[in-house]
Amino acid sequence: xxxxxxxxxxxxxxxxxxxxxxxxxxxxxxxxxxxxxxxxxxxxxxxxxxxxxxxxxxxxxxxxxxxxxxxxxxxxxxxxxxxxxxxxxxxxxxxxxxxxxxxxxxxxxxxxxxxxxxxxxxxxxxxxxxxxxxxxxxxxxxxxxxxxxxxxxxxxxxxxxxxxxxxxxxxxxxxxxxxxxxxxxxxxxxxxxxxxxxxxxxxxxxxxxxxxxxxxxxxx
Amino acid sequence: xxxxxxxxxxxxxxxxxxxxxxxxxxxxxxxxxxxxxxxxxxxxxxxxxxxxxxxxxxxxxxxxxxxxxxxxxxxxxxxxxxxxxxxxxxxxxxxxxxxxxxxxxxxxxxxxxxxxxxxxxxxxxxxxxxxxxxxxxxxxxxxxxxxxxxxxxxxxxxxxxxxxxxxxxxxxxxxxxxxxxxxxxxxxxxxxxxxxxxxxxxxxxxxxxxxxxxxxxxxxxxxxxxxxxxxxxxxxxxxxxxxxxx
Numbered sequence: 001x002x003x004x005x006x007x008x009x010x011x012x013x014x015x016x017x018x019x020x021x022x023x024x025x026x027x028x029x030x031x032x033x034x035x036x037x038x039x040x041x042x043x044x045x046x047x048x049x050x051x052x053x054x055x056x057x058x059x060x061x062x063x064x065x066x067x068x069x070x071x072x073x074x075x076x077x078x079x080x081x082x083x084x085x086x087x088x089x090x091x092x093x094x095x096x097x098x099x100x101x102x103x104x105x106x107x108x109x110x111x112x113x114x115x116x117x118x119x120x121x122x123x124x125x126x127x128x129x130x131x132x133x134x135x136x137x138x139x140x141x142x143x144x145x146x147x148x149x150x151x152x153x154x155x156x157x158x159x160x161x162x163x164x165x166x167x168x169x170x171x172x173x174x175x176x177x178x179x180x181x182x183x184x185x186x187x188x189x190x191x192x193x194x195x196x197x198x199x200x201x202x203x204x205x206x207x208x209x210x211x212x213x214x215x216x217x218x219x220x
Numbered sequence: 221x222x223x224x225x226x227x228x229x230x231x232x233x234x235x236x237x238x239x240x241x242x243x244x245x246x247x248x249x250x251x252x253x254x255x256x257x258x259x260x261x262x263x264x265x266x267x268x269x270x271x272x273x274x275x276x277x278x279x280x281x282x283x284x285x286x287x288x289x290x291x292x293x294x295x296x297x298x299x300x301x302x303x304x305x306x307x308x309x310x311x312x313x314x315x316x317x318x319x320x321x322x323x324x325x326x327x328x329x330x331x332x333x334x335x336x337x338x339x340x341x342x343x344x345x346x347x348x349x350x351x352x353x354x355x356x357x358x359x360x361x362x363x364x365x366x367x368x369x370x371x372x373x374x375x376x377x378x379x380x381x382x383x384x385x386x387x388x389x390x391x392x393x394x395x396x397x398x399x400x401x402x403x404x405x406x407x408x409x410x411x412x413x414x415x416x417x418x419x420x421x422x423x424x425x426x427x428x429x430x431x432x433x434x435x436x437x438x439x440x441x442x443x444x445x446x447x448x449x450x451x452x453x454x455x456x457x458x459x460x461x462x463x464x465x466x
Contacts, residue, residue: 123309126307
């Protein structure tokens with residue numbers, strides 16, 4: 001088994017490395033864009049504007065209530081039809097991954113903000129701080145400490161979920177597995193290689209997030 | 221006290237939570253330099269009334285006129301007026317992510333637009349007054365309840381308010397810390413600050429107040445000087461309440 005894995009790696013290492021690059025790219029884009037979109041959705045939920053709140057609530061409900069694979073198919077099939085510019089399969093899948101992840105990010109952020117003690121906001125308002133300053137200097141810095149650990153978990157999930165793009169032959173690690181498997185008919189060794197690479201990536205990511213969290217906690 | 225200037229004038233103030241009427245048509249005037257205690261059974265609307273004075277609680281109807289401006293008017297910038305109304309909470313509500321000094325300097329720097337050095341000089345002076353100067357670089361998690369409440373008081377004072385609202389400032393404190401907080405409040409009384417305090421410390425209310433309001437069921441049932449209200453109450457509900465707490 002070990003021999004086969006080593007042989008497979010030395011012959012097809014470039015396939016896996018291309019796959020890894022694809023995965024990292026997909027993950028980075030998803031993480032960044034989903035954080036941005038998720039933040040906007042969370043703020044809509046907390047805006048107190050009924051229409052925005054309702055829309056964001058529906059958005060989160062639908063995206064969390066349906067399978068991500070279904071969403072990928074849906075975006076892959078419908079986006080090219082409604083988009084004014086031509087969209088590649090990869091583009092459709094990236095958009096679907098971002099939209100899906102943004103719903104989870106939005107909930108993490110909303111929960112983190114709402115978990116800040118109500119008295120904090122009241123104290124800030126009683127001092128005459130504007131809503132904007134209250135959020136910026138009092139609520140947000142405390143919310144971020146609730147948000148970050150949960151957000152880290154979402155990021156790791158996002159990295160792993162990019163593997164679903166292999167269904168649509170987008171270049172990433174699981175697609176590399178399929179490529180090598182169909183060329184060599186060696187399934188399990190290829191799976192192990194890809195699995196180890198995922199594990200390395202997610203471990204580095206979670207260690208990095210730990211470090212960041214601890215640094216944030218330090219000044220208190 | 222009637223010869224001094226009106227600071228807060230409440231007219232027909234009502235507050236409802238759903239069907240529940242918490243405040244029923246309260247009309248009351250607070251004068252400059254006055255020290256007013258609000259007492260009464262729990263659920264009588266004392267805290268709600270206090271919170272309506274700086275619009276932390278939104279009145280259902282009625283007016284809260286502070287220095288001639290109706291704070292309940294939706295067209296005014298209530299944040300600006302709140303700067304002149306200090307408030308101290310039962311649970312302190314100090315900012316845990318800031319040092320003691322930063323807790324005090326934040327609002328003056330942001331909203332009074334004074335420089336950092338100026339704000340810090342002022343904060344140091346205030347901390348000296350309440351005996352917390354040695355804690356200025358600590359985070360509030362390292363403070364006792366009494367210290368947190370003293371910090372909360374000077375944080376409010378740093379905005380140079382015209383009136384201080386105290387919402388049961390000693391109710392969450394361990395007994396041995398009550399005195400240090402009451403002493404700080406007393407020093408404000410001596411300095412001539414206008415104070416409205418919701419409290420269960422009857423002895424304190426009697427000692428420092430110019431006027432005591434007794435609230436029950438969302439109304440000010442009876443009021444008067446401490447001597448009259450505590451020792452010669454007219455209303456049955458006041459008598460009943462005082463017989464239980466005195």
